[in-house]
Amino acid sequence: MLKYTELVLDHFKNPRNLGRIENPDAEATEGSIACGDMMTVYLKIEDNRIVDIKFESYGCAANIATASMMTEVVKGLTLEEAKKITWKDIVERLGGLPPVKYHCSNLAIDTLRKAISAYEESLVGR
């Protein structure tokens, strides 16, 4: 069994901001079932600020915990601030992850960025 920190286990057992947002301002899904990791992020945005964020995860404990931590970190941030958050920030906040699990933490950030891009692209046409 891979060793996880207490904080990772806590976020795995009690994920923050779990679920869906009805009529989100943006949503994005990354990863694939074949890879064993998949995530959907939903955003509610007001004045370029993330006022609400929720996620769903098909994935391992590291995937769930990093997604949960990511939502905690970016909730309330402006889109510009949120875009600067890296996978390293999230892993550090969790007290580290086994190296083999780093790719799982990438997925949380990738999905967030994809959702923000989707939001920004949706504005272009307006």
Place this chain on the structure above:
Amino acid sequence: MKVFLDNCRTTRVLPEVIKEVEKYMLEKFARPDGLYESAQAIYDELVETRKFFAKTINASSDEEIVFTSGGTEANNLALLGVARANKKRGNHIVVSALEHGSVMSIVDALKKEGFEVTVVPVDHEGMLRLDEFEKALRPTTILVSIIAVGHFVGSIMPLKQIGEILSRQDHKIYFHTDAAEMYAKMPLDVQELKLDLVSVSGHKFHGPKGVGFLYVRKGTKIEPIMYGAEAFDKRRPGGENVPAIIGMRKAAELALEQMEESYRRLRELQDYFIERIESEIEHVVLNGPRGEKRTPYNVNFSFSFIEGEAISLGLSLEGVEVATGSACASESLEPNYAILAIGGDHERAHGSIRFTFSRFTTKEELDYTVEKLKKVVQWLRNISPLKAER
């Protein structure tokens, strides 16, 4: 409640076994190669112990038993030892797609020594494809290694038919099986199955870790894989791990006494466990065969829409310990090859959970496991963006 359902990985050592091990550490600690009384006594006891193990598999002589440091060493001695010693006759080896990681790694190493290896596929239940097997044999085939019981999906391989096919060939092909999941759990007769080499691991049946044996049929051309001073057996030099060997013998005695009864009892529990999971949890697939083709010690299910590492960690937090075939739980990040070999896709491999029993597994433990499993599966499915109805 703590429930350990990863008994295919290892089992708890029984107090009766520990008592024997302790005795052979504290009192009867001599090696078999001294010229004094206590050493001679150990020598005689090791011969007696070989006789005991030979009898348990219907071998004809105690000299056909070689003690090793476990299943991996037994597999190494069998495959490397026979392949190298018979290289002049041919360079082709046949294995099944469900071999244990240890055999797979050994044949990879043999390929680098110039051997050719054919991996014979299994069907959707994990049974060896006998037609493909027969086709794989060549005039240069010197060795066949087929696992006795698929350790991930629980399929009991058709060893008898394989032995018959091999005996019909016009040249000698050595027949090895890794019997880690068969020995002391179901009958194993090397004459009936026409086996030349059998690997056994002590800690799979409540014996100590770090001990096992290899059965080597008389007349088998085999080279040692280690070199050193001969204490007891020149095929495997170095001092024997006497306490562990004696402990393994005690564990085998206890297991064999109850073998038939355990088999029957676990078969009932297995049916009950499978029935409960299939009727109480939606979107599950049993991996491996049903009924008599399956060892009663193994149940393996895939749970759709969720991932096995999260399931196993969730169960572990509830006190239930199991194995998973998810890529995320392996260092290599590869999905379980056994699920892929039986025709499953990546999702089925990622969502697979293996529950393996020991003869001490109880109905109460399985009831507890089903309750916790329902809770964890439900919870992870709520989290998952994949849903049945979407």
